[in-house]
Amino acid sequence: MNLLNTIYQNIVSHAPLIDQDGCFPEQEFTWLADASLLQITLPGQLLDFTRGNTPTLLQLLKNVGRASLPVGRIYEGHINALYLIHLYATSEQQKRWYTDVSQHHQLFGVWNTQAQDGIRIHDLGSGRYRLEGCKTFCSGGSHVTRPLITGELVSPDKKGWQMCIIPTEKVKIIVEDRSFWKPLGMKASASFKMDFTGIEISEEDLLGPPNAYYQQPYFSGGAIRFAAVQLGGAEAVMEEMHHFITMMNRTQDPFQQARMAEITYLTESGNLWINQAGAKTDEWLQSDDRTDQILAYANMTRTMIEEICLRTLQLAERSVGSRGLMRPDRLERVHRDLTTYLRQPAPDATLTAIGAYVFNQPATHDIWN
Numbered sequence: 582m583n584l585l586n587t588i589y590q591n592i593v594s595h596a597p598l599i600d601q602d603g604c605f606p607e608q609e610f611t612w613l614a615d616a617s618l619l620q621i622t623l624p625g626q627l628l629d630f631t632r633g634n635t636p637t638l639l640q641l642l643k644n645v646g647r648a649s650l651p652v653g654r655i656y657e658g659h660i661n662a663l664y665l666i667h668l669y670a671t672s673e674q675q676k677r678w679y680t681d682v683s684q685h686h687q688l689f690g691v692w693n694t695q696a697q698d699g700i701r702i703h704d705l706g707s708g709r710y711r712l713e714g715c716k717t718f719c720s721g722g723s724h725v726t727r728p729l730i731t732g733e734l735v736s737p738d739k740k741g742w743q744m745c746i747i748p749t750e751k752v753k754i755i756v757e758d759r760s761f762w763k764p765l766g767m768k769a770s771a772s773f774k775m776d777f778t779g780i781e782i783s784e785e786d787l788l789g790p791p792n793a794y795y796q797q798p799y800f801s802g803g804a805i806r807f808a809a810v811q812l813g814g815a816e817a818v819m820e821e822m823h824h825f826i827t828m829m830n831r832t833q834d835p836f837q838q839a840r841m842a843e844i845t846y847l848t849e850s851g852n853l854w855i856n857q858a859g860a861k862t863d864e865w866l867q868s869d870d871r872t873d874q875i876l877a878y879a880n881m882t883r884t885m886i887e888e889i890c891l892r893t894l895q896l897a898e899r900s901v902g903s904r905g906l907m908r909p910d911r912l913e914r915v916h917r918d919l920t921t922y923l924r925q926p927a928p929d930a931t932l933t934a935i936g937a938y939v940f941n942q943p944a945t946h947d948i949w950n
Contacts, residue, residue: 584616585616585644588612588613588616588618588648589644589645589647589648590648591609591612592606592609592612592645592648592649592652593648593649593911595608595609596648596649596652596769596911596914597909597911597914599651599768599769600768600769600914601768601769602759602762602763602764602768603722603759603762603768603771603773604768604769604771605721605722605724605769605771606649606651606652606655606769607724609649609652610652610655610656610688610724613645613652613656614686618641618656619659619682619686619688620679620682620683621641622638622660622663622664622667623663623679623682623683624679628641630663630664630667631667633863634863635805635858635859635860635862635863636855636856636859636860636863637859638660638806638859639805639806639809639855639856639858639859640809640852640855640856642656642657642660642806642809642810642813643809643810643812643813643816643852643855644813645810645813646809646810646811646812646813646814646817647813647814647816647817647820648813648817649769650766650767650770650810650811650813650814650817650915650918650919650922651767651768651769651770651771651918652769653810653813653814654720654767654770654807654810654922655688655690655720655721655725655770655771656810657806657807657809657810658689658690658691658720658721658725659688659689659690660806661690661691661803661806662689662690662691662727662729662746663678663682663689664799664803665691665729665744665788665789665794665799666678666679666689666746666788668789668793668799669744669788669789669790669793670788670789673785674785674788677785678727678746681727687726687727688721688724688725688726688727689725689726689727689728689729689746690719690720690721690725690727690728690729691728691729692716692718692719692720692728692729692730692731692775693716693730693731693794694716694717694718695714695715695716695717696715696717698714698715699714699715699716699732699733700712700713700714700715700716700730700731700732700733700777701713701714701732701733701735702732702733702734702735702736702743702745703735703736704734704735704736704737704738705781708783708784708785709781709782709783709784710745710781710782710783710784710786710787711779711780711781712732712777712778712779712780712781712782713777713778713779714732714776714777714778715758715774715775715776715777715778716730716774716775716777717761717774718772718774719772719773719774719775720770720771720772721770721771721772722757722759722771722772722773722775723749723754723755723757723773723775724771725749726749726750727746727747727748727749728746728747728749728755728775729744729745729746729788730744730745730746730747730777731743731744731745731794732745734791739790739791740791741790741791741792742791742792742794742795743787743791743794744787744788744789744793744794745782745786745787745788746786746788747777747780747782747786748782748786752780752781752782753779753780755775755776755777755780756775756776756778757773757774757775757776758773758774758775758776759773761773761774762774764921765917765920765921766914766916766917766918766919766920766921766922767917767918767921767922797872797876798866798871798872798875798876798879801876801879801880802862802875802876802879803879804879804880804882804883804925804931805855805858805859805862805879805882805883807883807922807925808854808855808858808882808883808886808887809855809886810922811886811887811890811919811922811923812848812851812852812855812886812889812890814890814915814918814919814922815844815847815848815851815886815889815890815893815894815919816848817911817915817919818844818893818894818897818912818915818916818919819841819844819845819848819893819897821897821905821910821911821912821915822840822841822844822896822897822900822901822905822912823841825900825901825905825910825912826841826900826901837900840896840897840899840900841900843892843896844893844896844897847889847892847893848889848893850885850889851885851886851889854881854882854885854886855882855886857882858878858879858881858882861874861875861878861949862875862878862879873938873941874938874948874949876934876938877934877935877938877939878949880931880932880934880935880938881935883925883931884928884931884932884935887923887925887928890919890923891923894916894919894920897912897916898916
């Protein structure tokens with residue numbers, strides 16, 4: 582635990598140096614790799630996916646996010662990719678990709694978002710495939726050496742949305758469009774547009790059958806992971822607000838006390854949400870008929886964490902005023918990063934899905950049991 586605290590503090594201290602468009606937290610991921618955090622979910626490791634440790638995993642993601650939201654975003658993508666490998670890879674693929682992590686510290690990521698020029702995977706025959714098109718918001722860019730991407734499979738034998746993992750050192754260079762990434766915050770997440778046109782891969786690089794990526798509850802249920810990282814951002818805002826008000830000798834002001842009280846119970850309720858979401862996910866995944874329940878609870882968790890973060894930002898703004906939001910203070914940077922990271926897709930659909938689930942139940946008193 583002391584080692585992890587040291588790593589978190591090192592990440593906090595280094596974060597201002599990488600707050601630039603297109604920068605990547607290279608040193609931070611060296612620290613994470615050296616602490617065996619890249620491989621922590623692999624078989625036999627502390628947070629082995631087969632052992633039902635989701636609440637602890639979510640706390641780890643939260644703590645990394647509290648240190649740096651860009652680092653947390655990229656790290657969550659790495660964990661997401663390893664989870665998909667856990668779910669869908671053959672034993673031979675798992676052995677190869679797990680070795681990539683444990684012995685070679687390869688960084689994985691999941692890139693699914695695309696625009697009109699999205700990915701198509703052309704079957705060339707004889708177990709060879711050629712990629713065409715681009716992905717957007719590719720967090721980590723070329724520093725992700727094992728990107729998991731999705732695309733439309735164009736084959737005479739099978740159709741659908743196919744996952745594949747690109748062995749970057751074995752293919753031609755994936756072209757980065759750095760001009761795509763000019764964000765308000767999360768600058769150091771290096772979320773570029775990547776062009777895969779002309780990349781050729783083999784059958785062994787395909788992960789799972791077509792359309793496995795969207796299989797529920799794993800696809801939408803994974804929202805609790807990025808929600809945990811976001812909660813870490815809210816805790817960082819609280820920490821910086823505490824520091825600023827103390828430095829200004831305003832801790833006896835009753836209005837400051839009231840705002841601090843509200844942020845405190847908001848962030849603590851966020852911890853209760855992610856802990857409960859993790860525990861219920863582990864429990865309900867043991868049954869075949871709990872998919873809708875898992876999705877509804879994940880949607881609630883994601884929605885509540887967003888509300889907690891937005892309210893925390895608002896309270897902090899009122900407490901510190903313009904002076905507390907000046908560069909290069911940490912609060913200004915975390916505020917930008919969290920504001921940007923909270924913009925996850927389809928928040929309205931997520932909210933209405935919760936209501937639809939509840940209305941489909943015969944009663945409301947025990948729907949989460």
